Amino acid sequence: MSLRLPDSGAQVGADGRRHAPSAERNAGPILSVLRRVVRPGARVLELASGTGQHAAALAPALAADWQPTDVEPGNFASIAAWSGAVARAPRLLDACAPGWSAGEEWDAILAVNLLHLVPEEGAAVLIAEAARALAPAGRLAVYGPFLREGRATSAGDAAFDADLRAQDPRLGYKDLGWVMARMGAAGLGVEVTPMPANNLMLIAFKI
Ligand SMILES: C[S@@+](CC[C@H](N)C(=O)[O-])C[C@H]1O[C@@H](n2cnc3c(N)ncnc32)[C@H](O)[C@@H]1O
Incomplete structure (x- = not known):
C-alpha cells in the first residue's frame, strides 16, 4: 500500500531526483x-534508500563501498541521480522478505526510518536477516523513532504513530525493548545512541 507520509521527498530535478528535508537534516548526525x-x-x-540522499552524503564521507536498495523501484531514478557517482546502482530488496540474506555478506547494514513503516513480523524478519548478512565484525545500524516502554516520547511522535496505525493497524513505532529483544534473539548485542528529535541510533554487533 502507498503510505501518506509527512516527508517522502519532493521532485527537484529532471533526472528524477527527489529531496526530503528530513534526510538532509539527519545525514550529519547519522554520519557522526x-x-x-x-x-x-x-x-x-x-536498506530502504528512499530518495538516495543518504547514499550521496554518507558513501563519500565514509569512503565506503555503498549498495543502495529499496523495495520500491520507483525510487531508483532518484537514488541513482543522487548517488550514481559515489555508490553502486540501486538494487531491489524487500527487507521484510524472509531469506534475503542468502549469499550476502556486508561490513555494515543501515536502515534509516524504516522500522515504524513495516509490520512487526516484517521488522523481526529484517533484524534476523540482517544479522545473517553481517560479516563477523559487521554492524547493523538502525536509526529512527521508537516507543520507550510502550510510550511515545513527545506529542508529535504520538500523533505520527497514531496516524500510521490509522492508515494500517500493523504499522507504527516499535518499542525499543521489543527491538532489542529481537536483536538479542538474532545473536546481536546493541549500543543505543540518543539522536536529535527523540530519535535513536541502534548499533548492533555479533556477540
Ligand atoms: C521514510 S522513507 C526513508 C528513506 C530513507 N531511508 C531516509 O531516511 O530518507 C521509507 C522508505 O522505506 C522503503 N520501504 C518500505 N518498506 C520496505 C521494505 N519492506 N523493504 C525495503 N524498503 C522498504 C520505502 O520504499 C521508502 O523508500
Whole structure:
C-alpha cells in the first residue's frame, strides 16, 4: 500500500531526483555515529534508500563501498541521480522478505526510518536477516523513532504513530525493548545512541 507520509521527498530535478528535508537534516548526525563503526573501504548495504540522499552524503564521507536498495523501484531514478557517482546502482530488496540474506555478506547494514513503516513480523524478519548478512565484525545500524516502554516520547511522535496505525493497524513505532529483544534473539548485542528529535541510533554487533 502507498503510505501518506509527512516527508517522502519532493521532485527537484529532471533526472528524477527527489529531496526530503528530513534526510538532509539527519545525514550529519547519522554520519557522526557511523564514523565510529564504519571503516574506509567497508561494504555497506543500505536498506530502504528512499530518495538516495543518504547514499550521496554518507558513501563519500565514509569512503565506503555503498549498495543502495529499496523495495520500491520507483525510487531508483532518484537514488541513482543522487548517488550514481559515489555508490553502486540501486538494487531491489524487500527487507521484510524472509531469506534475503542468502549469499550476502556486508561490513555494515543501515536502515534509516524504516522500522515504524513495516509490520512487526516484517521488522523481526529484517533484524534476523540482517544479522545473517553481517560479516563477523559487521554492524547493523538502525536509526529512527521508537516507543520507550510502550510510550511515545513527545506529542508529535504520538500523533505520527497514531496516524500510521490509522492508515494500517500493523504499522507504527516499535518499542525499543521489543527491538532489542529481537536483536538479542538474532545473536546481536546493541549500543543505543540518543539522536536529535527523540530519535535513536541502534548499533548492533555479533556477540
Ligand atoms: C521514510 S522513507 C526513508 C528513506 C530513507 N531511508 C531516509 O531516511 O530518507 C521509507 C522508505 O522505506 C522503503 N520501504 C518500505 N518498506 C520496505 C521494505 N519492506 N523493504 C525495503 N524498503 C522498504 C520505502 O520504499 C521508502 O523508500
